[in-house]
């Protein structure tokens with residue numbers, strides 16, 4: 001299995017009016033190019049690319065299925081598991097899924113419904129016994145503590161974890177080490193900050209001078225320097241991006257101590273600026289309108305502090321029922337003011353949420 005996996009969620013597309021239109025021919029070309037270049041791990045989900053990711057991937061891999069590892073997901077907010085699983089098999093044109101994930105799972109859900117007798121975990125276990133699933137896995141954006149608790153409660157049944165990790169977002173480092181200590185495989189999403197962190201102009205501020213001539217390479221090398229990472233998923237949509245990422249993934253040089261220290265210092269400096277703003281203490285939570293206030297501010301900071309506007313917008317677009325981030329965006333604020341009474345930073349949360357929404361929506 002290659003260290004670089006293909007995240008099938010940012011296929012070639014164009015925006016027409018309010019709609020994102022996916023270019024199927026270009027998408028198939030890019031996926032086949034990746035296969036020919038040696039990438040053998042493809043990660044999709046029923047909801048990706050306007051619900052077309054699985055079917056496009058299925059067409060692209062026709063005739064090559066046997067040389068690939070396929071990962072897809074069970075949407076815990078969607079129809080029942082068997083419906084979703086059968087639909088995934090059909091769309092992907094396969095008779096088995098190598099890695100079947102609970103998608104974006106929260107501890108509350110897992111403890112209550114995921115582990116219920118005869119529920120999704122039992123159903124997945126049965127599918128695995130029948131050879132229809134290779135490995136049971138989960139992805140999560142929950143807190144590190146909660147992800148570790150999910151691992152504990154699913155011990156002996158989960159074999160792999162998918163979580164967010166890149167040089168700006170390292171909160172899951174302990175989680176990944178914990179997963180590895182329990183014998184699980186670890187794949188990470190967003191290794192280059194949703195594809196945009198890899199652009200040299202946008203990383204100049206974050207990466208030290210002379211770390212590398214190509215910051216995409218540095219961002220990936222950073223992720224692969226962590227021995228707890230087995231696979232880094234990158235959402236690639238051009239042949240050039242595939243070439244660039246493969247070069248980085250094939251680079252055997254881990255980041256040097258000096259490079260690590262330099263990156264840590266720059267990121268720490270930036271972090272101070274973000275902490276001055278919102279420390280993610282969660283005192284303002286829960287918001288009755290369902291907004292994850294610190295999470296919205298974290299995404300806003302990618303734009304405000306790091307200048308990663310495109311990345312921040314993509315993250316913001318994932319918020320909501322159809323997105324990866326299961327909460328409301330800032331536009332849901334009713335102005336009740338409960339949050340501001342609790343904020344030790346004395347933030348004008350309502351005002352800042354408005355600004356965040358204006359900048360990122």
Ligand code: SF4
Nearest residue numbers: 287333334336337339
């Ligand atoms: S003011 Fe807005 S963000 Fe704050 S608690 Fe009320 S609805 Fe939530």
Ligand code: SF4
Nearest residue numbers: 278279281282284343
């Ligand atoms: S209470 Fe203030 S500092 Fe704490 S998470 Fe909420 S907005 Fe951030």
